Amino acid sequence: MTLTKKPETHPAAASWGLATGKQVPWEYASAPEATDHVTIRPEYGLFIGNEFTASKPKRTFEVINPATEEVLARVARASTADVDRAVKVARGAYSQTWSKLPGSERAKYLYRIARIIQERSREFAVVETLNSGKPIKESRDVDVPLAAAHFFYYAGWADKLDYAFPNRTPRSLGVAAQIIPWNFPLMMLAWKIAPALAAGNTVILKPASTTPLTAYLFADVVRQAELPPGVVNIITGPGEIGMELVRHSDVDKVAFTGSTVVGKMIGRAVAGSHKKLTLELGGKAANIVFDDAPLDQAIEGIINGIYFNQGEVCCAGSRLFVQESVYEPLLDKLKARLSTLRVGDPLDKNTDVGAINSAGQLAKVQELVQSGIDEGAEIFQPECQLPDRGFFFVPTLFTGVSQSHRIAQEEIFGPVLSVLTFRTPDEAIEKANNTPYGLSAGVWTEKGSRIFKMVAAMRAGVVWANTFNRFDPTSPFGGYKESGYGREGGLHGLAAYLRLDA
Numbered sequence: 001m002t003l004t005k006k007p008e009t010h011p012a013a014a015s016w017g018l019a020t021g022k023q024v025p026w027e028y029a030s031a032p033e034a035t036d037h038v039t040i041r042p043e044y045g046l047f048i049g050n051e052f053t054a055s056k057p058k059r060t061f062e063v064i065n066p067a068t069e070e071v072l073a074r075v076a077r078a079s080t081a082d083v084d085r086a087v088k089v090a091r092g093a094y095s096q097t098w099s100k101l102p103g104s105e106r107a108k109y110l111y112r113i114a115r116i117i118q119e120r121s122r123e124f125a126v127v128e129t130l131n132s133g134k135p136i137k138e139s140r141d142v143d144v145p146l147a148a149a150h151f152f153y154y155a156g157w158a159d160k161l162d163y164a165f166p167n168r169t170p171r172s173l174g175v176a177a178q179i180i181p182w183n184f185p186l187m188m189l190a191w192k193i194a195p196a197l198a199a200g201n202t203v204i205l206k207p208a209s210t211t212p213l214t215a216y217l218f219a220d221v222v223r224q225a226e227l228p229p230g231v232v233n234i235i236t237g238p239g240e241i242g243m244e245l246v247r248h249s250d251v252d253k254v255a256f257t258g259s260t261v262v263g264k265m266i267g268r269a270v271a272g273s274h275k276k277l278t279l280e281l282g283g284k285a286a287n288i289v290f291d292d293a294p295l296d297q298a299i300e301g302i303i304n305g306i307y308f309n310q311g312e313v314c315c316a317g318s319r320l321f322v323q324e325s326v327y328e329p330l331l332d333k334l335k336a337r338l339s340t341l342r343v344g345d346p347l348d349k350n351t352d353v354g355a356i357n358s359a360g361q362l363a364k365v366q367e368l369v370q371s372g373i374d375e376g377a378e379i380f381q382p383e384c385q386l387p388d389r390g391f392f393f394v395p396t397l398f399t400g401v402s403q404s405h406r407i408a409q410e411e412i413f414g415p416v417l418s419v420l421t422f423r424t425p426d427e428a429i430e431k432a433n434n435t436p437y438g439l440s441a442g443v444w445t446e447k448g449s450r451i452f453k454m455v456a457a458m459r460a461g462v463v464w465a466n467t468f469n470r471f472d473p474t475s476p477f478g479g480y481k482e483s484g485y486g487r488e489g490g491l492h493g494l495a496a497y498l499r500l501d502a
């Protein structure tokens with residue numbers, strides 16, 4: 001990308017390092033994760049009824065490694081007939097097997113899946129990193145453990161639905177159509193499949209076209225766990241195949257995570273039908289730092305909030321609001337910390353920021369960054385050598401951002417932070433809520449009373465206090481406004497897959 005203005009860099013970028021008084025750049029020996037324990041097949045069929053089957057007519061598309069642009073595998077492109085086949089198989093499994101099993105039996109399968117994910121965690125982490133571009137330390141320490149934790153958590157509820165919803169008669173819905181994005185492929189799969197199965201439904205999952213490989217690895221787990229055929233089905237294909245799944249008349253529940261644009265289309269497609277719907281869409285989270293906050297701790301939270309997973313996170317803290325009295329010291333610390341982030345090979349255990357998931361997403365990030373420059377914001381990027389191939393972007397921050405700038409309004413979904421200021425708590429609340437989104441937010445302050453005031457006033461589904469991007473299967477997650485509706489995680493996430501008759 002050619003920026004029309006050269007970014008400012010921080011002196012720390014050149015001199016960060018040893019206390020020798022000399023200018024010594026950080027030098028890390030590379031520490032690549034081994035890949036010899038992983039087998040990626042050259043081709044994957046659709047996973048229907050516990051079998052990998054070719055699409056009819058047989059068509060495939062390429063899946064690439066965004067860090068190298070090399071082809072990893074080819075996967076089946078489902079047709080309308082395949083969607084119908086998957087729904088029929090899921091319906092058969094629902095009515096003949098899964099809905100008839102006692103909750104304690106469903107729980108055994110879910111526990112088994114959770115344990116197999118743990119046992120095969122290195123394999124999952126490597127495949128996730130190869131396919132998505134995220135750093136191995138994140139897939140290893142966040143994505144895979146959280147996926148297993150979701151299965152463990154919902155396994156625990158499968159035989160306790162009556163206790164979970166007292167004075168109700170919880171009943172499964174039937175067949176669930178689940179469409180997931182590319183930023184947390186395995187974790188989103190777990191968020192969708194675990195509660196659906198615990199509640200007694202069968203599922204058809206459509207992963208994003210760029211990141212289907214951990215879903216197909218999960219298909220292996222389904223077989224290993226000896227789940228009855230047809231309970232979990234996985235089909236791949238473009239967005240229009242996702243829409244055919246959503247529109248299928250024999251689907252009872254639709255769960256979607258992805259862009260607000262597609263979420264609205266799905267909302268319209270489902271309106272007026274019997275289908276239950278959960279939408280988890282985009283975000284533009286405010287991360288608010290008051291002058292009494294522990295600044296060093298806040299810096300780590302800001303960095304984690306926006307540069308974790310290359311900023312490709314729906315709840316990323318992409319708008320930083322700093323109280324004016326601490327703006328300068330905070331910005332200085334932030335630039336210094338940003339300059340220490342290591343960008344590069346996602347398989348290297350030292351890497352902090354990996355590859356953007358696709359060329360298309362990289363182009364979107366570049367376009368929005370250019371708009372920030374054109375609209376007059378000040379760009380800062382640390383000095384950093386990007387790999388020659390792959391879709392990489394330098395972690396970036398903008399100062400001098402105003403509320404009307406596109407970079408303060410639109411979801412960038414990349415490692416780009418907009419820094420704004422405020423003077424009073426009321427001003428912070430007003431600015432934070434000035435967005436069509438309402439997924440998440442963060443508050444940094446020493447005062448508990450101020451945390452409660454802010455949490456109550458902010459229109460965000462999740463508000464973190466003195467931390468950011470913390471996830472737990474017991475805690476519901478979801479949005480207000482254009483960030484969608486319905487909750488995933490916790491009991492709320494279970495209720496989304498049940499009819500709760502009085």
Ligand code: NDP
Binds near residue numbers: 206238412413
């Ligand atoms: P999409 O919303 O297009 O993709 C998410 C999922 O929906 C994918 O499985 C996709 O399939 C599928 N899909 C696409 N079109 C349709 C459709 N018409 N009907 C049903 N399913 C469909 O997101 P993008 O990948 O295009 O990303 C664009 C922007 O969306 C990002 O820049 C980011 O701002 C936002 N986003 C937000 C996410 C979140 O977690 N909230 C996640 C991903 C993106 P396929 O991959 O085959 O197109």
